[in-house]
Amino acid sequence: MMQPEVVQNVLFEDKKNVVTPLSLSTYTDFREYLKDFFEFKKTESKHQLRPYSYAVFSAAADIKSPQYLKLVIEGQRNLSEQMIKKFARALQLNKIEEDEFTLLVNYSQCSDPRERNGHLQKLSQFRSKRLVKDGTIDEKTWDKIDGWLPAVLFAMADQKQVVFHENHLYPLLKKRVSKEQIRKAIKRLVDDGDLVWDDLSNNYRRARPLLSGIEKMSKEQVKKLQSELVYLGLESLYDEEIQDREFGFVTATLTKEEFEKIKFELRQWRKKVLKETLMNRESHKGDQVYQLNIQFFPVSDSAESV
Secondary structure (H helix, E strand, O other): OEOOOOOOOEEEEOOOOOEEEEOHHHEOOHHHHHHHHHHHHHHHOOOOOOOOOHHHHHHHHOOOOOOHHHHHHOOOOOOOHHHHHHHHHHOOOOHHHHHHHHHHHHHHHOOOHHHHHHHHHHHHHHHHHHHHHHOOOOHHHHHOOOOOHHHHHHHHOOEOOOOOOHHHHHHHOOOOOOHHHHHHHHHHHHHOOOEEEEOOOOEEEEOOOOOOOHHHOOHHHHHHHHHHHHHHHHHHHHHOOHHHOOOOOOOOOOOHHHHHHHHHHHHHHHHHHHHHHHHHHHHOOEOOOOOOOOOOOOOOOOHHHO
8 A cells, every 4th residue: 555755766667667766655564565666676677687586585685485575475474573674685775764664564564453553653753754854844843743742731721620730740641641741742832822821720721712733734744643643542442441432433435525525514513512612611621631533534446546
């Protein structure tokens, strides 16, 4: 499965015989990457005296079995830590690319949902840092998005008996973040003018109804925040009792017009919930902070596009 992202230096000849970049950072399945890499090498060397083969790859990786790459691509073998290094050498990856390949393999091979999501988070963060380092994303703007924590702290200003100090907030946040992260997030909210000190209550309060900057987030920042919220939701499956959660889903075939209509209605409903909640918080505090995530996405391709 490929997604539009960035960069590596291998070239791949597509079905129209156009040479295009084969980017490790566009893959979420290392087996697909290996398959495409192998197909490219075969195409590139087809007129050579010794065309590229599974045996050639195995020799480059210092692996005895000439069919090992084929077995890995087909999902019949996994890669150990030692094998990852051998494959990286055969793929001619540099140190940064080898680190990314390792994260990709760990994510792809993991079957436990919680651990798999943790590997995905590490992979996403690694790729995001590369985008920042390459200058694709502005570092100062990127650093302003700290995932779910600032939004939760901002909402906690409306929670009963909450004291804005890391020692008090740490257990309330179920120890999911460090005290240092809490302290930095509070400082940023204050510096950005989202929280202000209230002498009357001797505590911080919201300076505005909504957290600032969310509407100006870039595509990459939105992905960063969404991945954090998905991860938070997965953790709650293990941390919360069933009666403290609400879960449901709809799986249906839609037209493009129906999809857009439901998207619009979900946005309007979200705004309605937020407006009513903010009005209630004007008169009295809430008991706990709740997170509502809405995910609405395609799980099949159009048959016309295949």
